[in-house]
Amino acid sequence: xxxxxxxxxxxxxGKETQSKLLYKRLYRNGYKVMMISYxxxxxxxxxxxKMYLRGDFGKNPDEISPYVSSTFYAGDRYASYKCxxxxxxxxxxxxxxxxxxxxxxxxxxxxxxxxxxxxxxLNWLWNLxxxxxxxxxxxxxxxxxxxxxxxxxxxxxxxxxxTNGEKKDIHENNYIHLHNAYKNAKRLINLYHWHEIDCMNxxxxxxxxxxxxxxxxxxxxxxxxxxxxxx
Numbered sequence: 001x002x003x004x005x006x007x008x009x010x011x012x013x014g015k016e017t018q019s020k021l022l023y024k025r026l027y028r029n030g031y032k033v034m035m036i037s038y039x040x041x042x043x044x045x046x047x048x049x050k051m052y053l054r055g056d057f058g059k060n061p062d063e064i065s066p067y068v069s070s071t072f073y074a075g076d077r078y079a080s081y082k083c084x085x086x087x088x089x090x091x092x093x094x095x096x097x098x099x100x101x102x103x104x105x106x107x108x109x110x111x112x113x114x115x116x117x118x119x120x121x122l123n124w125l126w127n128l129x130x131x132x133x134x135x136x137x138x139x140x141x142x143x144x145x146x147x148x149x150x151x152x153x154x155x156x157x158x159x160x161x162x163t164n165g166e167k168k169d170i171h172e173n174n175y176i177h178l179h180n181a182y183k184n185a186k187r188l189i190n191l192y193h194w195h196e197i198d199c200m201n202x203x204x205x206x207x208x209x210x211x212x213x214x215x216x217x218x219x220x221x222x223x224x225x226x227x228x229x230x231x
Contacts, residue, residue, distance in 0.1 A: 002089040003224055004136045006100040007215075009144030010182055011172060012154030013199065014208065018144065019098040021212045022219070026094060031224065034088055036080060037098035038073065045079035048072035053169035061170045061177050066108035070125055073104050078133040089136055094224060101129045102141055102188075107171060110184035140223050141194040142215055146205075148182045 007019045016037065023035040039049045049072045051057065058064050077100070081089075089095055104125055112118045130137050155172045171177055189196050197214060199206055 002091070002093040002095060002136075004089070004095045004097060004100075004138045005219060005223065006097045006102055006138045006141045007144065008099065008102045008106065008141055008185075008194070010106075010146065010148070010151040010178070010185065012151045013144040013146045014211070015098045015144060017208060018142075018212055018215060019096050021208070022216060023096050025212070025216055026096070026219075031094055032088075032092060033094040033096060034085055035096045035098070036085060038080070038100065038103065039076050040080060043076065043079065045076040046072075049076055053171065055170045059170055061107075061174055062111050062180070066104075066111045066121060067124065070104045070108045070128070073108075074101070074125075074129050074133060077101065077129065077135055081133075081135045095136070097138070100138060100141075101125065101135070102138070102194075104129075105188055106185045107177070107181045109188070110177070110180035110182075140219070141192070142218075143185060143189055143194045143196050144199055144211070145185075145196050146199045148179060150205075151182070152178060 005022070007015045007022070009015050019035055019037065023033055026033040039046045041050060052061075052064070052069055052072055061069070085093070085095055105122065109118060109121055109125075112121055129135055152175065155168065155178075171181075188194065195218065197211060199211060
């Protein structure tokens with residue numbers, strides 16, 4: 001059995017950058033490693049995700065049931081596992097995931113304010129993805145924490161990842177949704193003991209290299225310290 005390491009965070013927090021750097025460092029140092037990224041917009045299994053984010057089912061994401069929208073993302077992960085990394089993982093490979101089930105927890109769970117209903121949703125999601133679909137449970141989740149205003153600023157400056165255009169998707173374009181997702185992420189960090197990475201040093205952003213070193217060292221010391229490399 002392999003290891004699954006998830007890099008989570010708000011939009012614009014640097015998940016893709018850190019995931020790629022971790023993959024390159026582990027590969028360079030002889031580890032059997034693969035990187036995956038969700039949603040997989042170029043794949044057929046993400047069709048409903050793209051329709052949802054485009055606004056085909058409604059322009060306000062918070063008016064769409066978190067149970068319904070969660071299934072769109074979960075289906076893409078199931079297809080990815082069965083078609084891309086099941087054998088690699090089962091044969092001891094290390095997976096670096098840019099987003100995972102955790103993104104459903106953050107964004108879809110953020111639609112739910114009632115505590116009892118929120119816990120019900122988390123139990124339902126866990127059963128769907130890990131019990132029914134049987135995708136791997138993460139060994140470690142790193143949450144890249146940047147202030148919400150910086151996340152929004154970065155979203156506004158970048159292109160839409162689906163269309164490569166300036167028009168934002170319904171998550172990126174809805175500040176209430178982003179605020180709720182951020183607030184919910186803080187709750188999930190405490191609830192599931194995610195490893196929070198503070199990306200700020202007072203009022204300044206930490207360097208990419210500094211953040212990566214913190215994550216990499218923790219991975220080597222606490223997750224894959226007994227793994228054998230090919231070096």
